[in-house]
Each structure stands twice: as C-alpha cells, then as structure tokens.
Amino acid sequence: MSPQDVLTELTALQAGDVPTHGGATMAYVYDSGRVDIEELAAAAQAAFQWTNALDPTAFPSVARIENDLVGAALALLGGGPTAVGSLTSGGTESCLLAVLAARERWRANGGAGRPRLLLPVTAHAAFRKAAHLFDLEVVDVPVDPVTCRADVAAVGDRLDERTALVVVSAPSYPHGVLDPVGEVAALAAAAGVPCHVDACIGGWILPFLDDVPEPFDLSVPGVTSLSVDLHKYGYAPKGVSVLLAATPELRQAHWFSTAGWPGYPVVNPTLAGTRPAGAMAAAWAVHRLLGTDGYRELAGQAHEATLALVRGIADIPGIRVVGQPVATLVAVAEDGADGVDVLNLADEMTARGWLLQPQPPFAQPGGDLPATLHLTVTGATAGRVPALLADLTAAARAAAALPRPVADPELVAAAATIDPATLTVAEVDALLEVAGVGGGRLPERMAPVHALVAALPRPVAERLLSGVLDLVYRPAVEPTRP
Ligand SMILES: Cc1ncc(COP(=O)(O)O)c(C=O)c1O
CATH class of the missing domain: 3.90.1150.10 (Aspartate Aminotransferase, domain 1)
Structure with missing residues (x-):
C-alpha cells in the first residue's frame, strides 16, 4: 500500500471514536484548544520516537529531559532539598510505583505479614490495581458522604503497624474534591507511615489557581510522595507522568536492578524496560513553550x-x-x-x-x-x-420523562448464585447477551447496563466487565497467511 493509502485507512478508523478535540468529550482527553501546543508536541514526539529511554547513558538527552521535568514538578509542588522524582508512562504507573516503593520500605523496616494500603474509597482505582499486583491488603476508608472528602478520624482508626502507605487525592477523580491532606499526612507521620498525594489530575492545575483551600503538595509535613500527570493538565500527549519522592531512598525503593543474567546489566527506574521517549520530549517542549x-x-x-x-x-x-x-x-x-x-x-x-x-x-x-x-x-x-x-x-x-433504569431483579437474583471464578468465557459471553451487551457491542442507551452493573454482586460485575473487554479484543482475521 502507499503511505497515503495507509494513512487514509488508519485515520478512517477514527470515525467511530469520541472526538479528542472540541471540549465535548469530558473524560479521557485534555484538549488545550491550542494548535501551537499540538503542533509543537507532534514535532517533539516525532524527533524522539525512535529514542529508547531505557538507557540514559546511551541517550543523555532523555536524562536531561527527565531531570528538567522532574525539577519543574518539584518547583511547582513543594519539593524540598532532598526530593527527587521519575518520569513514568502515566498516572497508573506513578501510583503503582508509589505503592511498590512504600511496600519495599515497609519490608526493609522489618514489616511482617501482608502490608496494608489505606485508601479513601474515592482514591483512584489504580491503587487497587497496585494492591492486587504487589500483594497488599486494601483497607477502605470511608469518605464524608456529603463533602466526599476522606474521613480523617477513620484514617486514624485504621493506621497500624501493618500499614505501608496512606493515600489522599488532590483532587479525587470521582468528585474533584480535595482530601484533608495536612490532617491525614500528620496522622500518618505520627504513626511512622508514609503518605502519598495522588495529584495525577490536579497537580498541574492547582498550583496555578489562587483559591485552593489548603496546601496539598510535598511541602506538607508527612507527605512522602506525590504523583502528577503531564498527559493531563500538562497538556502533553498520552504517556507521561511524574512520580515525586521526598528522598532518594524512597525513589530507589521502586527501582529494579539485576546483574543476574548473561545479558546487559539492567537497572529500571519504572515498570517498563524499553521506554518510549516521544511523550517525554513532547511534555518537555510544551513545558518550554508555555x-x-x-x-x-x-x-x-x-x-x-x-x-x-x-x-x-x-x-x-x-x-x-x-x-x-x-x-x-x-x-x-x-x-x-x-x-x-x-x-x-x-x-x-x-x-x-x-x-x-x-x-x-x-x-x-x-x-x-x-x-x-x-x-x-x-x-x-x-x-x-x-x-x-x-x-x-x-x-x-x-x-x-424517562423511566428510571432498574436492573432486572430475576437477573440480579440469578447472578447472586454465580461463582464468577468458575465461569468459562463462553458462559460470560452468554450472560452478556442476556445483559444487552452481546458481542461486545454497547447499546445506544447505557443507563440499563450501568444500573445492572451497580446492582450485581461486585465480583460478578467485575467478571462481566472483563467479559466485555474479552469480546472487544478478538484478534482480527487476516484474509490469507503471508
Ligand atoms: C487522581 C487520578 N489518579 C490516577 C489516575 C490514573 O491515570 P492514568 O489514566 O494516566 O493511568 C487518574 C486518571 O484520571 C486520576 O485522575
């Protein structure tokens, strides 16, 4: 195919996507509305698309980019003289690494048994993923049902010697409200527990506003790490976030190094091996521009x-x-x-x-x-x-004027008897058919589907959600073998 035909075909794939531009898609995308930002980001990305940020000694340019962006984040978000940071691929990776570092620190300090992660229920789901991957027990902390801010007393009640990390959000994704960072961090510090501020979504916007009700950043006593995404309000393309740590020791705790194989000595500061540098370069360029x-x-x-x-x-x-x-x-x-x-x-x-x-x-x-x-x-x-x-x-x-979406009570009762762990993929497919999302095709009206998901026992709902993705991701069949 000619490059032109390939590009035509590729861009035609986007016809069914929600718009990335124009401000009507109010999740997933962060549109500055500025063409100059986008053109510069694209050029920077193109200049670095073949660079491998795996090895900053082979590519000193990426070390410079990372140091500049981490430095900018520390200047903006209250990093003290010992604070350092890393660029990661996004908010989820920053949150994962914050939890990993805290777990390693907890173990190094003699923690025994299974460490605990204290999460206000509004903390981003990425922390639940971290607990799942790194084998921590999630301890849910209720939020005030009116303000939706983390309940400080409830944090205090749950802190113990098994607590490896407490998380607060600045602000939380579900409601956009600021957790009582200072109070929670003080309680955590008094108990000798680190405190992570998830400022993935707010960290590149709150410092520029005049009326933020209270301090929330690394300068708050007791805050030990903070995540902030450049691919959100830093207006960089997808794939770049910053994880700040109050000390180099805490940052080291999420690094991995090995000389235990016959290949090149490996030291990875983040989860990936090969790291794309395009989004980092674009973030650097947008930061310089703005x-x-x-x-x-x-x-x-x-x-x-x-x-x-x-x-x-x-x-x-x-x-x-x-x-x-x-x-x-x-x-x-x-x-x-x-x-x-x-x-x-x-x-x-x-x-x-x-x-x-x-x-x-x-x-x-x-x-x-x-x-x-x-x-x-x-x-x-x-x-x-x-x-x-x-x-x-x-x-x-x-x-x-519409009827309220209600889950079919018979379906919910039947689902309550299901053990999701024993379901085969074919059985999940059949259940999804009954639920109105057969073949992974979502109906025009999603309200009944959301109502059903909310009414199902959580493990069943989670299994069905995976089932939808399983239907969406089916390998496309090539017409002939090469
Ligand atoms: C507060 C917060 N934390 C973490 C994340 C996860 O970020 P990402 O989707 O970049 O992995 C988000 C995403 O919206 C967020 O708002």
Whole structure:
C-alpha cells in the first residue's frame, strides 16, 4: 500500500471514536484548544520516537529531559532539598510505583505479614490495581458522604503497624474534591507511615489557581510522595507522568536492578524496560513553550469555565453539583424529590454530542455515595459552557420523562448464585447477551447496563466487565497467511 493509502485507512478508523478535540468529550482527553501546543508536541514526539529511554547513558538527552521535568514538578509542588522524582508512562504507573516503593520500605523496616494500603474509597482505582499486583491488603476508608472528602478520624482508626502507605487525592477523580491532606499526612507521620498525594489530575492545575483551600503538595509535613500527570493538565500527549519522592531512598525503593543474567546489566527506574521517549520530549517542549505564565492562563480559563458550569448547574432542576470542586472536575448528582436520574441524563447528553462519564452509586459505612456524572473541564470546553448548560437543561428535562433504569431483579437474583471464578468465557459471553451487551457491542442507551452493573454482586460485575473487554479484543482475521 502507499503511505497515503495507509494513512487514509488508519485515520478512517477514527470515525467511530469520541472526538479528542472540541471540549465535548469530558473524560479521557485534555484538549488545550491550542494548535501551537499540538503542533509543537507532534514535532517533539516525532524527533524522539525512535529514542529508547531505557538507557540514559546511551541517550543523555532523555536524562536531561527527565531531570528538567522532574525539577519543574518539584518547583511547582513543594519539593524540598532532598526530593527527587521519575518520569513514568502515566498516572497508573506513578501510583503503582508509589505503592511498590512504600511496600519495599515497609519490608526493609522489618514489616511482617501482608502490608496494608489505606485508601479513601474515592482514591483512584489504580491503587487497587497496585494492591492486587504487589500483594497488599486494601483497607477502605470511608469518605464524608456529603463533602466526599476522606474521613480523617477513620484514617486514624485504621493506621497500624501493618500499614505501608496512606493515600489522599488532590483532587479525587470521582468528585474533584480535595482530601484533608495536612490532617491525614500528620496522622500518618505520627504513626511512622508514609503518605502519598495522588495529584495525577490536579497537580498541574492547582498550583496555578489562587483559591485552593489548603496546601496539598510535598511541602506538607508527612507527605512522602506525590504523583502528577503531564498527559493531563500538562497538556502533553498520552504517556507521561511524574512520580515525586521526598528522598532518594524512597525513589530507589521502586527501582529494579539485576546483574543476574548473561545479558546487559539492567537497572529500571519504572515498570517498563524499553521506554518510549516521544511523550517525554513532547511534555518537555510544551513545558518550554508555555512556561508558568502559559500554564496559569490555561488553568485560569478552565477554572473560570468550571465555576460558570457549577453556577449554571445550580439553576437546572433535578440535578446538583457534589461537594466543593477545587479544580476543574465536576460531579453531578440527582437532586431533590423530582430528581433526574443521572444515568438517563448521561444517555441524553450522549445523544446531544457530549460525553459525560457515568459513575455508579457506591455503598460505604457512614452513608452511601450517589450515582454521579463526571465532567473534566479543559481549555477547549471553556468557550462552550453556555452550549453545555443549554444542552444539560434540555437533557435533564428529557431524562426526567424517562423511566428510571432498574436492573432486572430475576437477573440480579440469578447472578447472586454465580461463582464468577468458575465461569468459562463462553458462559460470560452468554450472560452478556442476556445483559444487552452481546458481542461486545454497547447499546445506544447505557443507563440499563450501568444500573445492572451497580446492582450485581461486585465480583460478578467485575467478571462481566472483563467479559466485555474479552469480546472487544478478538484478534482480527487476516484474509490469507503471508
Ligand atoms: C487522581 C487520578 N489518579 C490516577 C489516575 C490514573 O491515570 P492514568 O489514566 O494516566 O493511568 C487518574 C486518571 O484520571 C486520576 O485522575
């Protein structure tokens, strides 16, 4: 095929994707709305696409890029004289490594048995993945059901000699609210436990805002590590995040080195071996282009838009904003006796060209959390707030007229008898057919599917979710063998 034909075919694949640009996709993507940023990022990425960040002695350029970006992050986020950091592939990897480092430190300090990870229930799921991979026991910490901030007393009750790490979010992904970082970090420090601030989504925006209610960064006593993603509000392309550590010893604790094989001596600071340098180079370039003033301007735009959105939602009957959003994330819940079901609202917004991310209701001690819709506001949404509010108003009216999505009680009762561990892939496929997502094709209206997922026993729901992915990822069949 000619390069032109290949590219035509490749870009045609994107026809079914949600838009990455224009501000209507309010999760997954961070659109600055600025062509100059994107052109520079693409050029930087292209210049480094064949470079291997595996070995900074062979490619000193990547060491320079990493040191510059980590230095910038430390300057922005309160790193002290001993603080260091690493570039990783994204928020999940930064969170994984923070947990790995804490586990290694806990073991080195004589910790015995299975270490514990204290997680406010709103902490990102990446920490549950870390606990799964590195064999820690998750200890759930409830959040205040009204403010959705981590409950400090509940953290205190759960700290013990098996606790390897406490996590707080700045802000949390589900509700965009700031955990009481100072209070939690102080309790953790008093118990000799490290405290990680997950600022993956907020760390490159909060420092540029004037009205952040309380300090949240590495300068807060007791905070030992912090994650911040450049591929979110750093407006870099996907694949780059920063993990900061208060001391080089803590950073060393997530490194791996071996001379125990006949090949080249290996030392990996992160999970990967070969590391792509393209996104790192693009992040470096965007950072140079924007500087503090450029980021402040973009953060201000997105924040103003968020405030306007919050004010506008207050005037829409049947819905409300949850908690006090501190950055540029908003969670919308049903409000009042004539409340609007937010799962139906999500479908109505999808029909109007917007992607608002449904988040299921969540049961926890002290008060359940309602179902919400998540909205990530970026520079590109800023100019579209009036249109967004107009569509939200119309969508709320339309959603109010729809029947509430309820899970089929017979299906839920039958699911309760299933042991998900024993299900074969074919049986999962058959169950998904009954649930309305046969063949991995999602229906136009997702509200009933979300309602079902929320009603199922969690292990069954988790097995079915994997089943959907199993259907989506089926190898495409080549017409002939080469
Ligand atoms: C607070 C927080 N932590 C971690 C992550 C995981 O980041 P990633 O999707 O880059 O792996 C996210 C993603 O939105 C996040 O918001």
